[in-house]
Amino acid sequence: MKRKRLLCLMIAMLLAVFMATGCDSSETNSGNGGEAENQSYEAGTYTATIYGYLSDVTVETTFSESEITEVSVVEQNETPELFTLVEEQVPAAIVEHQSLSVDSVTGATMSSVAVVRAVSDCVEQAGADPSALRAKEIEKQAGEDEVYETDVVVVGLGASGFMAAHNAAINGADVMAIEKGASVAVSNGVKVSGPFAVDTPVLREMDSKLTVGKAFYHMMDYSHWSVNAPLVRRSLETSKEAVTQLMDMGYEFREADFRFETPFKNEYGGFHLILNPLEERVNIWENTLEKDGVDVLFDTTGEKLIQDGDEIVGVEATKKDGTKVTVNADAVILATGGFVGNKEMVREYFSGAEINPAGGSLSTGDGINMAVEVGA
CATH class of the missing domain: 3.90.1010.20 (Sufe protein. Chain: A)
Known part of the structure; x- marks a missing residue:
């Protein structure tokens, strides 16, 4: 069961690829006149x-x-x-x-x-x-500890977290989400140019020749087969479902070439440029979450997975004001992204490389570290 639940981490992180083509402030703890x-x-x-x-x-x-x-x-x-x-x-x-x-x-x-x-x-x-x-430091006033019970808790409400929460909800689950940012508007998933996908209504309308196989082998060859091949293929196969769901929510797309050179253009195009302005996208996300009945705790950072033997049964988190939050759940989905906003992890895992994300990044490896801590 533990391995099965932790698989959610890999799935959620890879799904973010199809929505891609953002910092914390320092906090103080004691007053000082x-x-x-x-x-x-x-x-x-x-x-x-x-x-x-x-x-x-x-x-x-x-x-x-x-x-x-x-x-x-x-x-x-x-x-x-x-x-x-x-x-x-x-x-x-x-x-x-x-x-x-x-x-x-x-x-x-x-x-x-x-x-x-x-x-x-x-x-x-x-x-x-x-x-x-x-x-002059500002004293933090943490509230009383908060405890919640739910079927599914999603940690991180970017592109993959948003879609995971939506799909869990429409399939009958009671869903909560924990998001480090102040609103859905901070998510790169809201602001990106658009997703890459295969066999969508947009591509079928233009008689695209792009296939899952062509996209899969290009991605695998490009990465020297260093990534999870079954997961990449599965994500490509289901990418059309994600785009269709976004269209049902109110997203509008047109096929367009990437901003950089790839073989996926013209009759083999697969990039779906989002036509909705940012304000509309934010409204779509907020309205969808409300319609789905997803309760979201903003300004809240997931910190530790809760274990019961080999089972993952919830997550511990902390609000920006220091309030401790416990969410007990039948399933935990980690969708916190990578660690581009964590310079120490970047240096450790990218051979000392220096990466400066535009505007900073809330992806600081939280979910990865939580998963590793319990043996992933």
Whole structure:
């Protein structure tokens, strides 16, 4: 049974390939007033602009003589679905705690940092010391331990986790999901160009000559047969089902060449370019999860698989505020992706290579480490 359940890890991770063609903030644990409590400002409103993830972020900060009274973002062109969370959380936290040591929105770190740095600039303009506000730690207030019971728990709500949760739910399971990010909008699965698939309605309409065999042997030869061949072939064989399900949810596709050279183009094309704008994709995911009755715990990181003999019977996790979560389940699906966001693991397993994912990555090897810990 244990081996069977852990197979979910390999399946979920490989499924992510067909949706592909994102950081945590540092946390503090104790309050510290110090010099920040004795700050004095030149009362008024000051403006600063700092580059975020995609654009300049312009922030206005208003001060009384003794405190920050208001922080507002007046101009930006960041990813709307993510920046909404930044705008809701970061300015309010700065004012509430009178500190620049606030948490970033998980999955929107660069945008969050831009707001904090802009306020820091305004503090300096107001004649105060921003380093004192950066040094003021914010005490975490963890809630009471939370315990849940469900049929299936999915750890990681990226492309593979989303599809795994959907399929478990439509087949009658009670499903929960644990997601490290602040919302589905942080997922690369929402933002990618589109999936690679074979024998889909899109390809059949254009009389594509692409076959599972052609795609399979190219992938295996390209990887020097170093990957799990049966799993690759199975994923190719079922890829049409995933694309069909996405179309049923509201996704629109057209066949298009890859952005890099491959043999899969023209009459052998298999890349499905997503035509829906990002906002629509986020709505599709949220509406599907709601319709399926999937309960999602955002800002929650899976940490340890729960064992009962040879059985995997749940997962332990921690919320961003430190609250401990236990989910007891008949089945656990690990869909946390790889470890491109974990520099130590990259150096260890990629012979010292340095990889800098654009905007950071929430894929830090959590699921891999959990599985290895129980003997996978």
